[in-house]
Amino acid sequence: MRCSRQGSLVALPTPFRSGMLDTTALQGLIEWHIAQKSDGLVVAGTTGEAATLTDNERRGLFDAAVALRPRPHPDRRRRRDELHAHDGRDGARGR
Numbered sequence: 001m002r003c004s005r006q007g008s009l010v011a012l013p014t015p016f017r018s019g020m021l022d023t024t025a026l027q028g029l030i031e032w033h034i035a036q037k038s039d040g041l042v043v044a045g046t047t048g049e050a051a052t053l054t055d056n057e058r059r060g061l062f063d064a065a066v067a068l069r070p071r072p073h074p075d076r077r078r079r080r081d082e083l084h085a086h087d088g089r090d091g092a093r094g095r
Contacts (some may be wrong), residue, residue: 003079007039014049014061030068036066041065 010033015025033041042057043065046052053061 006038009040010038011040011042011045011047012065013047014044014053015055021064022062023068026061026064027068030065034070 012026012029012033015022015029016089017025044053044061050058
């Protein structure tokens, strides 16, 4: 089976300020990678801090990243739905 993910998937560092998740810095990182045309972002992935985050920090990080992500362009979503139609998955929800 061939992987449908291609391109640059970047592991983001988790920004903290005064011991708290820095959502302003996280937003800046996400916006910068969008502007640079990164194909995807890995949150709490491979930069090492994932093992040291508390459950609440990890949840807050994921919630913030999801809230900051751009929404797919309608044409892109339609294309993804078409690609997954042959295997019965709902491309809009990835199931």
